[in-house]
Amino acid sequence: MSNTRSLDRKSAVPAVVGNPDDFLIICGLAGASKDIAHLTNDGDNIFTMAGAMGGATAMGLGLALSRPDKKVLVVTGDGELLMNVGTLATVGILKPANLSILCVDNGHYGETGYQESHTQRGVDLNLIAQGSAIPITRTIDSEDQISEARQLLRDSNGASFILLRVNTEPPPSIKRSMDATERKIAFRKALLGNA
């Protein structure tokens, strides 16, 4: 396993995601929510969190099960995923073909002062995803792997998990809505009409 952390999330996350309009996106708290809110200008196809740590993957799974006709992307961080890493096992038994998970792994808890996370100390979330029976898993840590990752998120026939290893450069600044009720209503209106 490589320990390279040379990619900057501000360029690597948009490059891996590609056109965000291809997905319904659930974002884990802090950095991942800022990455995607910035990329989409806080769009109505994303639901971002600033709490409920450990819930992003399960929320994306519920959405993917509800809407097999749509591609669902979970974008979250290493710390958020570690808080409920068992959810990977629940994804692994179901293997929804329309669910992809992008874990932006900077090895640190950026929101609380950049304390090291377990992934900085040898824990490999890609191996945990593999061991959880998720069919397609990759670690991406260099520019030349990014186009493959972008394709996997879209085309994988079975749930996929991408571990994107990045340096500790901060996420982009974005003023996003913290009103979860307003964002829920906007998301549902965009997806379901006035249902």
Place this chain on the structure above:
Amino acid sequence: MTSEYGGQETWQKDLYKLLRSNEVKLFCYVPDGGHKTLINESIADPKVLSVPLTTEEEGVAMCAGAHLGGTKSVLLMQSSGVGNCVNMFALLKNGQFPFVTIVTMRGEFGEMNPWQVPMGQGVQPIVEAMGMHCLRAETPEEVSTTTQAALDMAYKSNQSVAVLLTQKLIGAKPF
């Protein structure tokens, strides 16, 4: 040896029919003896999604995600599972997500396992502290009416509701 615990099949099958007639399609659960009939009905039903969880809090977030997609859901758990969900309930409160959980109670009427008692006592104050409604069913007759009330409060008034299937109803688990 078979026991009567959790095995009151008539009202549990009626409860499953009620959930289905209300278009509940996603059943999330951590395996539980008191919910055995409901869980098995959901596994056998090709028209629903029956999802075992590694921890109950996954189900809270999963039900919220399903609502974003337009699917009604229910989380089945035991009283001890409520303790695993507390921070995730914040998602429901902030987002005013409709949510129904059916909780089989341990640690109250006639409990013989002391390890069940703390969460048995904690369930109602905890869910109410997190902004949820707590409705108790004490008799088989109350199960359907209480669950229907919970579904209406959730899906017509955007409330989070815990339905407690009390230990008086399901019986104390024999050891």
